[in-house]
Amino acid sequence: MQKIIFATGNENKLREVREIMRDLPCEICSMREAGLDPEIREDGDTFTENALIKARAVAAAAGPARGAIVMADDSGLEIDALNGEPGVHSARYMGEDTSYEIKNAALLKRMDQVPAEQRTARFVCAVAAVLPDGRELTVRETIEGRIGYEPRGGNGFGYDPIFYLPDLSVSTAELDPEDKNAISHRGKAMRAMAQKLAGVLS
DSSP: OEEEEEOOOOHHHHHHHHHHTTTSSEEEEETTTTTOOOOOOOOOSSHHHHHHHHHHHHHHHHOTTOOOEEEEEEEEEEEGGGTTEEGGGGGGTTOTTSOHHHHHHHHHHHTTTOOGGGOEEEEEEEEEEEOTTSOEEEEEEEEEEEEOSSOOOSSOOTTGGGEEETTTTEEGGGSOHHHHHHHSHHHHHHHHHHHHHHHHHO
16 A cells, blocks of 8 residues: 655644545555654745645655655645734744644734734645655645634634634634534645545556
8 A cells, every 4th residue: 555654743733634635545654653753944935835845855864765655734824914924934933832822812912903804814735745756746725714803612723713714603623623624724735635646546
């Protein structure tokens, strides 16, 4: 069975990826499960650039004889009223070791006086894959919403509790995992990549 090494140490993200791509005929493992821990400098200007940086670094660490597909994603939150912040710095906003509870509280405070119609935001996810023969595939997807007024829900992670979906009247942290994966930026991006990989694996 084809192996996919996913360049993440985030167990929540890995669980989502495995669920979304469960119909693909492959085994998905994290880079740590594959015994890899390369130093990765995410200094790209876009989500796609950062996803490629991560995938290339893990593929290089695995070596030319690895035989596995290496995948990576870069995702984050863009808030229009904050000029797109935190954007590509979403994971490192206020420091990598800062809890998302603190990060979310800080963003809500910055948005305190922003009216509802100007609280537009989106989650962005770019996924990159490096194939054993060196070919590279990329996709980018988004989900549009607004920044809420308080954290809501306990099902998600990261910025999910403050990302509100007006059409559904819930935050993404109030969705159950299956419903979230059906509409989320990561769900859409992973399904798009799965379609591309299906042609490679067939």
